[in-house]
Amino acid sequence: MATSRNTGTGAPGVRRRGTELERAILDATLEQLGSVGWTGLTMEGVAARARTGKAAVYRRWPSKADLVADALRSGLPTPEEPPDCGSLREDLIQLCERLRAAMYSSSGCALRAVIDECDRTEAERFVEIIVGRVVEPGKRMIGEVVRRGIARGEVRADATGDLVVDVVPALMMYRHKVTGAPLERSDVVGIVDQVMVPLLRPRTG
Amino acid sequence: MATSRNTGTGAPGVRRRGTELERAILDATLEQLGSVGWTGLTMEGVAARARTGKAAVYRRWPSKADLVADALRSGLPTPEEPPDCGSLREDLIQLCERLRAAMYSSSGCALRAVIDECDRTEAERFVEIIVGRVVEPGKRMIGEVVRRGIARGEVRADATGDLVVDVVPALMMYRHKVTGAPLERSDVVGIVDQVMVPLLRPRTG
Numbered sequence: 001m002a003t004s005r006n007t008g009t010g011a012p013g014v015r016r017r018g019t020e021l022e023r024a025i026l027d028a029t030l031e032q033l034g035s036v037g038w039t040g041l042t043m044e045g046v047a048a049r050a051r052t053g054k055a056a057v058y059r060r061w062p063s064k065a066d067l068v069a070d071a072l073r074s075g076l077p078t079p080e081e082p083p084d085c086g087s088l089r090e091d092l093i094q095l096c097e098r099l100r101a102a103m104y105s106s107s108g109c110a111l112r113a114v115i116d117e118c119d120r121t122e123a124e125r126f127v128e129i130i131v132g133r134v135v136e137p138g139k140r141m142i143g144e145v146v147r148r149g150i151a152r153g154e155v156r157a158d159a160t161g162d163l164v165v166d167v168v169p170a171l172m173m174y175r176h177k178v179t180g181a182p183l184e185r186s187d188v189v190g191i192v193d194q195v196m197v198p199l200l201r202p203r204t205g
Numbered sequence: 206m207a208t209s210r211n212t213g214t215g216a217p218g219v220r221r222r223g224t225e226l227e228r229a230i231l232d233a234t235l236e237q238l239g240s241v242g243w244t245g246l247t248m249e250g251v252a253a254r255a256r257t258g259k260a261a262v263y264r265r266w267p268s269k270a271d272l273v274a275d276a277l278r279s280g281l282p283t284p285e286e287p288p289d290c291g292s293l294r295e296d297l298i299q300l301c302e303r304l305r306a307a308m309y310s311s312s313g314c315a316l317r318a319v320i321d322e323c324d325r326t327e328a329e330r331f332v333e334i335i336v337g338r339v340v341e342p343g344k345r346m347i348g349e350v351v352r353r354g355i356a357r358g359e360v361r362a363d364a365t366g367d368l369v370v371d372v373v374p375a376l377m378m379y380r381h382k383v384t385g386a387p388l389e390r391s392d393v394v395g396i397v398d399q400v401m402v403p404l405l406r407p408r409t410g
Contacts, residue, residue, distance in 0.1 A: 116325055131383070156403075159403070161395065161398075161400075162395075162399075163376065163380075163395050163396060163400050164399060164400065166376060166379060166380070167372060167375075167400060169379065170372075170375040170376045170378070170379035170380075171368065171371060171372065173375070173378075173379060174371060174374065174375035174378060175368075175371070175375075178336070178371075190366065190367075190368050191368060194366035194367075194368040194369060195366075195368050195369065195372060195404060198364070198404055199400060199403055199404045201408075203406075203409060204408060204409050
């Protein structure tokens with residue numbers, strides 16, 4: 001990825017390496033999304049913001065949608081291990097708080113704003129980013145927390161249906177849409193205490 | 206609502222009463238939605254289909270969105286009593302099957318298609334129709350089934366949190382969006398058996 005052919009900024013004669021330039025372009029894209037939105041964003045505008053030529057942008061990203069998709073992905077958390085606090089309730093609350101943070105991160109908000117502004121065909125691509133980078137990893141982590149809970153005896157052994165791990169993302173998206181307001185920590189605690197813990201715990205003991 | 210000033214169809218000299226003409230206009234609107242969609246629908250096209258003059262349409266519905274909103278509402282089920290089959294599981298399955306039927310009725314499908322086609326500001330109005338005529342009544346009926354279950358001892362007494370009744374609509378919408386395919390009865394049975402029954406039943410017995 002390193003190349004000395006990139007035009008750069010900063011000290012005269014210093015050219016930015018490939019990855020630095022790409023980072024600058026992606027950051028400029030996120031900045032443009034925030035300031036002029038999907039409709040106002042142009043490859044030229046991004047290039048100017050990144051202090052590079054538009055050829056450097058087009059070389060890597062053939063279209064606006066490709067560029068915006070990569071920029072949005074770059075701002076989302078990378079998959080990680082689920083929290084391990086020693087109790088089902090605490091693990092679930094911490095995990096849901098991570099999902100909530102991703103939803104309302106600048107990438108999360110930019111993603112939703114872009115989906116609102118662009119047409120439906122383009123939007124599908126961005127919805128896939130949410131599903132692939134936030135929802136699916138979230139569900140895997142919930143599954144891991146549930147399995148640990150089963151091993152500890154905090155979760156009933158038959159809590160392994162597919163739909164069980166869907167409940168958290170389904171409720172978070174639903175509450176966000178229905179209330180029209182950002183989710184609060186109290187929403188997360190409600191989801192865990194009113195739904196997930198009763199759903200998962202063993203029947204006696 | 207009855208008036209003899211409406212132009213009509215059928216036998217010469219016979220004018221349709223107000224409610225009949227309105228019904229004809231609403232049906233014509235649903236037909237036009239199905240054939241030419243939101244974008245192609247015009248007040249003139251609807252009037253022609255209903256074999257009336259466009260004044261008769263504009264008199265009652267000042268805008269396309271008003272007309273389409275009423276037409277879509279007219280095709281949705283009216284609120285009713287929840288099923289009472291004598292068991293929590295059967296009541297829930299029957300109730301969810303009603304919600305599923307509404308989602309995939311011609312009005313339900315037309316609603317989703319319109320929401321896809323129109324711009325987001327207009328779409329909010331139609332989303333409100335779904336919430337007001339399908340989701341909210343569905344939640345009230347779920348609440349009633351839960352209360353009956355508590356009275357019968359099939360449901361734990363503390364299953365009264367707001368979020369408990371949100372689980373069904375949240376999961377149905379989520380599964381519909383994520384699979385991209387219409388929900389089947391097996392999806393409903395899964396929601397009831399994997400999630401709602403374990404969530405609601407008492408801890409012992």
